[in-house]
Amino acid sequence: MLPTPAHQLWRPWMRRALQLAALGRGRTSPNPMVGAVVLDAAGQLVGEGFHGQAGGPHAEVGALNQAGDRARGGTLVVTLEPCCHHGRTPPCSEAVIAAGLQQVVIAMADPNPQVAGGGIAQLQAAGIAVIQGVGEAEARSLNRAFLHRLATGRPRAILKWAMGADGRTALSNGASQWISGPEARRWVHQLRSQCDAVIVGGGTVRADNPLLTSRGLRSPEPLRVVLSRSLDLPTSAQLWDTALAPTLVAHGPQADPAARARLGQKGREQTNLEGLELASCTPKALLEALADRGCNQVLWECGPELAANALKEGCVQEIAAVIAPKLMGGLPARTPLGELGFEHMDQVPGWQALAPVCLGADLLWRLEQP
């Protein structure tokens, strides 16, 4: 949709609504982030709201409640088409109509098949003017994880690693703590706080015994997931202590029955520790299961083989490479990725790089899927 003068007029208020929406980052799944502002008939700001968590009030309702009677004859500016169906909360379209608004400005239609234009149609049928597409690109970017899940049936996935400037993720003997400095490690906690699940393979549990939490930056903590074909996992591991965060152990149908029984035993002792049998022990099957559990965005923090498999199955939309100014060397030393099967350099796609960011002495380079 081409911008019109009306679009230009509403962009500043939509920008505010997008800022409000972003306040819910990492907490709204399986829902999108949504923000809303209400202006009175004279164009003065009288209400603001955002969607803070699934099951909680929608952004429009919060903003309209704040505005009260002052919404009458006014304008609602909202980042997503108001819903028109009964979910965990009543339809917002009804609340909008009841508020007596003159017009509604919307960034993007709701791609949820239960809405998909139905909310807009209800508003228009009630005589409310609807302006669509204001700040649509920004709104799509903000909710790209949610949109990715709706389009593919899998969460958007980020693959993160920390390496030396020579591309090693461990020394020859496996030592890897710490490659990056405290600023970069803190940033990884922030990244985790924006994800619904953090995934490793069995090898990472055995080698690094990671904690995988956001260190309290997200509450609840993201789901910690181990994808293990063999279920050959250590008896004692930080991930088995689920007081801080839940842990899910996913495996294929061929997992060793004895190991499965031990996992079941652990699960009975600990709430929040769960086993999950996948139809196949693949990144794709795991992400489909996580989408069913409402994950919009997940983080791979796994070793080279699982990372390469995730890439080959299209299960990585973004790379977050933390690069330390250290030369680690080591012929058998671990690298970020296993075999990808390229034979010519012109088969290797160029990813879309964001500007590099300095995190203390380290460098963060984010690449988005080509």
Add this chain to the structure above:
Amino acid sequence: MLPTPAHQLWRPWMRRALQLAALGRGRTSPNPMVGAVVLDAAGQLVGEGFHGQAGGPHAEVGALNQAGDRARGGTLVVTLEPCCHHGRTPPCSEAVIAAGLQQVVIAMADPNPQVAGGGIAQLQAAGIAVIQGVGEAEARSLNRAFLHRLATGRPRAILKWAMGADGRTALSNGASQWISGPEARRWVHQLRSQCDAVIVGGGTVRADNPLLTSRGLRSPEPLRVVLSRSLDLPTSAQLWDTALAPTLVAHGPQADPAARARLGQKGREQTNLEGLELASCTPKALLEALADRGCNQVLWECGPELAANALKEGCVQEIAAVIAPKLMGGLPARTPLGELGFEHMDQVPGWQALAPVCLGADLLWRLEQP
């Protein structure tokens, strides 16, 4: 030396002299870069000069010639102590005294043991006021390669590589053309133009058949050097065509006599193709030989084993890592560095990183020796 008000006064002119000095970059070895300005008695600029190549006029002489009689009673601002010995050109201290200057402002004393304060003493003995240490840090930084050679007996060395974001410098089958884009490759030509020699190992000649020139950005081209223990080198290679640039093949005393004879034969057919026997086939022995040939700065563009050996022998002062936004993968795929022998992460030194620079889609990250 602490800055005085006089230092502050002369800093802008010293900055100009340093700019002039930098015009000689890549062409003055074994000499340092030097720049000079002459101001008349009223403080007006009347002459500028820089050292353009070894054997050519010194910076002071150029600036004084331009100033002529107007130098009388004036000031010479020069980035390095004027020489006081007969080299390929007469001593500059005599020319400075003859010009009737009132004072001389100098950034740093000449560390060359043939000068080392002698030039300053001559000027002071002739009644000329000498102000020392203006812009000394900048002058030392500009000539750090020259200073490194004088201090260590080896040229300053830069190790350059191009890798994917996952730290691979080739695909599993060895394919590596091209990892980086045209802007980054052009930058490598510029980097070569600032070096006196570009060094590879025999493996790189066999695998990549590189040309290793600055593509005309430096004239003459840097010396191309192959360090080969075995002298098991291809019969045909771009490096054997010395019409564009000279090539030196360095080897140890154990090199195969037949291969040595073939190299001698090639050398008789081609001027500019030369064999050199080192006491040992090591990076250190090679750099000492290159320092003897007047190299101030050299560039390693070699494979992982030679690069790791150069690092372990202290023969690398700077890393220039070009990182492409590509995921190359590959378990047997080449990486920048071989074994460095670290066992704990806290043994791995952090290098001093410069701000990353974007070269087209690629990233350039330079690290300086810790």
